[in-house]
Amino acid sequence: MRISTGQMFHQNTSSILQKQTATNKILEQLASGKKINTAGDDPVAAIGIDNLKQxxxxxxxxxxxxxxxxxxxxxxxxxxxxxxxxxxxxxxxxxxxxxxxxxxxxxxxxxxxxxxxxxxxxxxxxxxxxxxxxxxxxxxxxxxxxxxxxxxxxxxxxxxxxxxxxxxxxxxxxxxxxxxxxxxNAPNPLGDYGVNYLASQQGDFDIHSAKITNAGAHVEDTYTFNFVDNAGVLELQVADSTGTIVTTVPNFDPTAPVTVNGIEVKMSGNPVAGDSFTMEPKSSVSIFDSFKDAIALLEDPNAAATQQNSSKLAQLLNxxxxxxxxxxxxxxxxxxxxxxxxxxxxxxxxEQIVNNSALSLLEDLDYAEAITEFEKQQLALNAVSSVFGKVGSLSLFDYI
CATH class of the missing domain: 1.20.1330.10 (f41 fragment of flagellin, N-terminal domain)
Incomplete structure (x- = not known):
């Protein structure tokens, strides 16, 4: 089979260029430390690398x-x-x-x-x-x-x-x-209503709870609880904000709960005739308002000498x-x-450790393997170049 001079030059040039390309690719890998620098190096691995980096x-x-x-x-x-x-x-x-x-x-x-x-x-x-x-x-x-x-x-x-x-x-x-x-938004320790003790209080009593127990019967309002003397017997009268009596408890027993328009009120102690207190809706308490009221209680020169002081102090502490x-x-x-x-x-x-480990497997270069491959490609390139140089210098006139 005859090989023309043109074919010989073309084949040898292509071979040299391929070896140079392969050598340059390995040099790029050695410089970057990555075996995949472009998607063309390994399209499948490149997609995986891109996903892991994202x-x-x-x-x-x-x-x-x-x-x-x-x-x-x-x-x-x-x-x-x-x-x-x-x-x-x-x-x-x-x-x-x-x-x-x-x-x-x-x-x-x-x-x-x-x-x-x-x-x-x-x-x-x-x-x-x-x-x-x-x-x-x-x-x-x-x-x-x-x-x-x-x-x-x-x-x-x-x-x-x-x-x-x-x-x-x-x-x-x-x-x-x-x-x-x-x-x-601290919950009101009394429940759903707050209590205001009056300075005129003479009896020693505290309100422990004021909760809505019957929502259907409940009427939201400000209520005044008045203790009155009815023929020598203590009686409780509860009035709404208009002054209308809504509940009367004859022969009042402080140990028994009082129900007013769906609100159950529990107290303890011994109120006396003439004592009074009011209740108004209050579902939560503020720590600021509690301390403000506490300061006002201490500053009141008359509070220390009244039963109101004890009742209000107990409420403030709660x-x-x-x-x-x-x-x-x-x-x-x-x-x-x-x-x-x-x-x-x-x-x-x-997760980052796992991702980085997977990235390392996909793109990190094995330097020992890459250097070995580089030396192989370099050797092959030198061999091709040497052969091309010798063959290219041959002339028929050398044999005549």
């Missing part, structure tokens, strides 16, 4: 979100912990100030201490994060969440919504706890305990979220 990018974003949520929840949990400590201190101050043996000046000094503590409590409730957003304002992070109005009542201007962060596929978690959950339990519950929410975030973070770290 997964890792998504996991990286989840990890960033978790770090953000963890930082904010850690600050929130710490602030709530400070609130718990402060509430305990203020409760002790109230109990110390309620001691009947103290002078009014001493009670006033304790009241001043509690005012400072209340200001500190308000400062914590209005804390900001590193971006200047209010921690306890819900999603209205640019709005001052807590302030007292002109009547001395605490107003919450935030909302109950929670800023959330995506921490895993289909999973979102709150990055903070709304302020009303922490400071405002309200404060309910508020502290609510704060502890909010701290538990933050703590449980932090624990869940830690679990998600661990899962993501394990």
């Amino acid at each position: 997964k890792n990018s998504l996991v990286d974003q989840f990890v960033k979100n978790i770090d953000y949520a963890t930082n904010h929840l850690s600050v929130t949990e710490s602030k709530i912990g400070s609130v718990e400590t402060l509430i305990t201190t203020m409760r002790e101050q109230l109990q110390r100030g309620a001691n009947g043996s103290l002078s009014q000046n001493e009670r006033q000094m304790i009241a001043e201490e509690m005012k400072q503590s209340l200001e500190e409590l308000l400062s914590i409730a209005n804390s900001r994060d590193e971006s200047g957003n209010y921690l306890f304002a819900g999603t209205q992070s640019n709005t001052l969440p807590f302030e007292f109005d002109s009547n001395g009542e605490m107003i919450y201007s935030g909302n109950s919504d929670v800023r959330k962060s995506i921490v895993a596929s289909g999973v979102t978690m709150g990055t903070h706890v709304p302020g009303d959950t922490v400071f405002m 309200d404060i305990d309910s508020g502290q339990n609510q704060v502890s519950l909010a701290r538990g929410i933050a703590g449980n979220s932090l624990k869940a975030l830690e679990s998600f973070s661990t899962n993501h770290a394990e």
Whole structure:
């Protein structure tokens, strides 16, 4: 078979170019440390590599979100912990100030201490994060969440919504706890109504509960309970906000519950004729209002000498305990979220290890194998080039 000079040159040139291409490819692999640098190197493996990198990018974003949520929840949990400590201190101050043996000046000094503590409590409730957003304002992070109005009542201007962060596929978690959950929505320890004891109280009695037990018969209103003397027998008359008598209990027994328009009221102690108290709807208590009322009680120069002091003190302590339990519950929410975030973070770290291991198998270069292959290709290229050089220099005139 005859081979033309053109064919010989074409075949040898093609062979040299192929060897050079193969050598250059290995050089690229050695430089990058990857055996697949383009989709053309291995289309199937390239798709797998691309999918794994996308997964890792998504996991990286989840990890960033978790770090953000963890930082904010850690600050929130710490602030709530400070609130718990402060509430305990203020409760002790109230109990110390309620001691009947103290002078009014001493009670006033304790009241001043509690005012400072209340200001500190308000400062914590209005804390900001590193971006200047209010921690306890819900999603209205640019709005001052807590302030007292002109009547001395605490107003919450935030909302109950929670800023959330995506921490895993289909999973979102709150990055903070709304302020009303922490400071405002403690359950009323009495139930559904709050009690106002009057300064004229002479008997020693307390209201233990005021709950709606018959929703169908319930009429929401402000009720006044009057104890009257009826021919030497104590009688209870309950009037609504218009002054109309809605319930009369002759021969009143303080150990027996009283039912008024679907509301069951339980009390203990010994009221006397002339005593009176009012009830109004109240499903929750605010730790701020509880301490505000406690300070007012200590500052009242006449409260220490009345039975009202004992009854109101018992109610305030119950309200404060309910508020502290609510704060502890909010701290538990933050703590449980932090624990869940830690679990998600661990899962993501394990997922990244698996993904990176699979990526390594698909794209990482075996340097020993690559160097061996490079030397083989280099040897082959040298051989082809040498043969081409010798064959290309042959001439028929050399044999004549």
